[in-house]
Amino acid sequence: MTHLHLTVNGTAHTLDVPESRTLAQVLRYDLGLTGTKIGCEEAECGICTVHVDGLPVNSCIYPAFKAQGRSVITVEGLAEGGRLHPIQQAFLDHGAVQCGFCTPGLLMTAAALLAHNTDPSDHDIKVALKDTYCRCTGYASVKRAIQSAGRVMRGLEPIPPAEPAIDEPLHHVSVSEPVPDVADRVTGKAKYADDFTFPGMLHGATLRAAYPHARVLSIDTSRAKALPGVRAVLTAADVPGENIHGLVYLDWPVLCAVGDKVRYMGDAVAIVAADTLEIAREALGLIAVGYEPLPVVGDPVSAHRPDAPRVHDGHEHGNLLKHIKVRHGDLERGFAEADVIVERTYHTPTIEHAFLEPECSIGVPAGYDSEHDKLTVYVGSQIPYQDRSQIARAMGLPEEEVRVRGTLIGGGFGGKEDIISQIHAALLATATGRPVKILLTRQESLLVHPKRHATVIRIKTGAKKDGTLTAVEAELYGDGGAYASLSDKVMTRATTHATGPYVVPNAKIDCYVMYTNNPPSGAFRGFGVTQSAFAVEQNMDLVAEALGMDPVELRRKNAQTVGVTTATGQVLRESVGLIETIDTVEKDMRAAGNGHGFRWGWREGDIAWGWGIACAYKNTGLGGGAPDRADAEVEAFDDGTIEVRTSSADMGQGLRAVLAQIAAEELGLRYEQVRVLLSDTDLTPNGGPTTASRQTYMSGNAVRHAATDLREALIRATAEELDCPPERVRFEEGLVRYDRQTIAFGDAVRLMRESGQEPRALHEYWAPKTQPLGSGGDMHFGFSYATQAALVSVDTTTGEVRVHRVIAATDVGRAINPLLLQGQIEGGIVMALGNALTESYIIEDGVPWSTLLARYKMPSIKHAPEITSHIVEHRLSSGPYGAKGVGEIPSINTMPAIANAVYHAVGVRVFSVPVDQDALLRALRHGETELHTSWQDVK
């Protein structure tokens, strides 16, 4: 065997490794340089980029022996002499690091650019980073960081971070504090699930269904078990507990049993653990499964037909997973009062999260070593406690016998809420007595996890001549896929938000979420509202046009304000900043006319330009009567530090910072005195799911209360020492003060401990009670609001659509961390831009076509528009310092704003996304004004 000679980050290596390795595998698994990430193994995402002899290459499709004798630089080698490379520092300073999983790729690609060009233009940056994806940032901060680093390399001052203007900063709250440990994400030190290894660890692989719908007649694992190196082959018969999981309904088998059915192509039939991944995969090919193929239910509308095959034989309502209803006022009277009625049908496709970190779980058996006395699963999960309960149920163990340890999460966006391989890893680890890692390939990830619901939405909107809305009637179909996941909740949100953020006195909305044989649908940033807003906000423009009214004016006239009643019967009592968001965006948009006067659409040669506007609202928290609780613990130590603990996920949005800021604020500490421990079910209390834009509010409130409780206890403990009345003790700058006397915070902690009390406070925070849909009460305790305007161009010779600018104003209650908030908004906008222009997950009769990242394009930096983001702060009194949620709202109105802009540019209305240049050009050539097909319909 030939040896591989490589110089990596300046160190020469001679390696005895198989010649079949890729460079990424050698770096990660043979040299332990796990900073280089593997995102797709298709040369699509670019996050595996390293330099070979100075040139950036995709290490995941680069044979290691191709680099024979070459010099390789990885993210670990960017910093020199302990000093960060200017691009690393700039990424930190500009908030260009969110989940951090793509960061090494972006850094290496950017560093290669800067090595030759320290003054790159926007164009240069787009060329260099075109094929290096980031799913979190929306690229705006990345561009600023690169230009700032270039300036530093030229000996100039860096560019200041683009923080939005906000109200009243406190000491730490409403200040852009850095995310604790974020520096590890620019040096390659940060550990995600696949970066962990354990001695003796095995590799797991999963046999997926061969049909989208079939009865399993037999499973023969004998040949697979006989393959040398295979340590376990498990099927449904080997599940010790209940062979079922599910977040809302228990309908998803852990492994599909003989006699039962497979219901989509991602269903798991058998799992293997082996000494190497290659052996595990080879073993999958030796498992013989007998199937009886069944007729496939391919879409939600046909699923509803009485003669449709049943996806779940025992489900009492056939394929109807849920019928969701909104009834408000008197619909007939509402339409009778209308002078204009617009009724249209819209289609949105299935959308994939495409978080850059494929799912990975590692199961470690109970008793493996002193650190693992119980069955432990390492996973980057949005809901660690529900992972635990679902693992425990399947393993037949009490929940306390299972520990879930959250790793860093390389992007989630709602796609890491469900069980994917957590239970499989636990089963294999228990069966083999050894740690087992199950890392999904990108292609498997595309196949398996729940996605954004495809919808068909018919909506009828009535308005009086003066623009007053009189009624909305809507019918929504949602493709729930094979298993319920969060379909019920997601489509409820689509339904209740189907009036838009407007006063609609009469409404009748029906939503049918259907089981089909497609991949399940579940949570995805925007949570159903992204889909309904696409329909609602275009109908608003159609109404405006029919009335001859300005689209902004129509929205302002009907906008929700404090005191109005929503279609679900909720009276909005506070924190309704919609009109301010409309006014703010309109001002910027109209000013963009450059003194030539504002126009919604115009032509410059072959290029047609158009502005479009859309509004949105989105609830914070679970709502709908679900008890919503988050627990947090704050413990103080004699060294003057505190630790904040909760099981809430930081998937890149920066929750660690938000919680640390709140604790530091309440305890008057320096920010550096606060540590945050998240997502370990043995060490951190349950913060609830990281979903529904709820964690700043929920865990933020829990931490605030826990910190306040701890402060009160510390006051009681120190008042005596300071000889002062408790009400005059203050916490400032890491000190406890009374008049001129001070003691260090750590000393106060010691006093408390000496007085016999643990310096620790646990708070169970319960959100204000909400009411179920249909009860007419408050479904939610708060809503965020947003308005966005988009400027697009359409090349009338090719039909190509580009988004040049997005102006956003977002009412978040309070900006706890302005820079992180900006990142959420910019990232959310570009993600939604993908929904509008590039993304569609295609399924053909139950068989996914989009099983390669090469077939699922998310926005790259070349699509990223210039974003102007304004923060509006209408405080929500129950929120921490007035804050409400922001995670989802930026991803709701971008799509309709773009669609409305396309209409203003070329007079063609888009009823189906993504906007298809092919169909658009044909429509233009034929003088048609409506587009009802998209890319996925080109056959």
Next chain:
Amino acid sequence: MPAWKAYHTPSTVDEALALLASYGGAAQIIGGGTDLLIDLQHGGQEPTRAALVDVTRIPALGEITSEGESVIVGAAVTHTAITRSALLEARATCLVESCGVVGGPQVRNVGTLGGNVAHALPAGDGTTSLVALDAEAEVAWGDGRREWLPILKLFKGPGVSALDSHRDVLVRFRFRLAGEGEGSAFRRVMRPQGVALPVLGCAIWVRLDEARATYADARICIGPVERTPALASAVQEALRGRPVGPEALEAAVAAAHASLHPRTSKYRATAEYRQHMVETLLRGALPLATRRARTGQAVAEGLGLA
């Protein structure tokens, strides 16, 4: 099962041929591997390759050298090296423009021109330009023959090459550099969804008469139209002898509409859209190539983001 077992880096063509022969068809040539590895890892039930034979360390395959009025481009020259060649930019502009829009920098730094041609796609970007440049390819056949062939002889069907990548080596390309009164241009249309294959690509080479007033000759490759790359002979014919100007452009467009009938490709483009794009690309690329031929000046456009 690994996608391949052994990995060889021969330093001569003969060594590469001998290695391939020694595996009796179980080994395969690898250039940059940016397409091959994806095929091997995700292409379905591909058998394990006993070995990959990497031709990028063979010096002759990595060079760009001019020989009088011709240039020789090694098959293992990367897309990046082509886009950075001042000689090619000035005198084979369409090739630089087409290689400059392939993938992103990471792929262009590794992917080779020979790999693009060997893939035999009907709309390979580099391939399209090589056809318009009337390139020849030198092939070292597994049976020991070594010959120069017109490039169009290499394509047998969509993704089917005359070369057997388990036995033969594509060595280099040769074509005439643009001389006095000659110029070229490449344009393409992509869609932002789905596979990164062009909706339509178009490379044009023209030669004007001495007065720079009339088209003396033209070679135009627009694809995918046929199952393999092909010259748009009717469009070329429509230009020959015609004075440069709007009338020639309209004649070319009319000839294109009459003679080129692209098909619908699932999830990629409708036939009707492609038919429109034939016109759009001609209207963009023909005046550009013509201007370059008239002025003798050429600066490649659209690199990196087209």
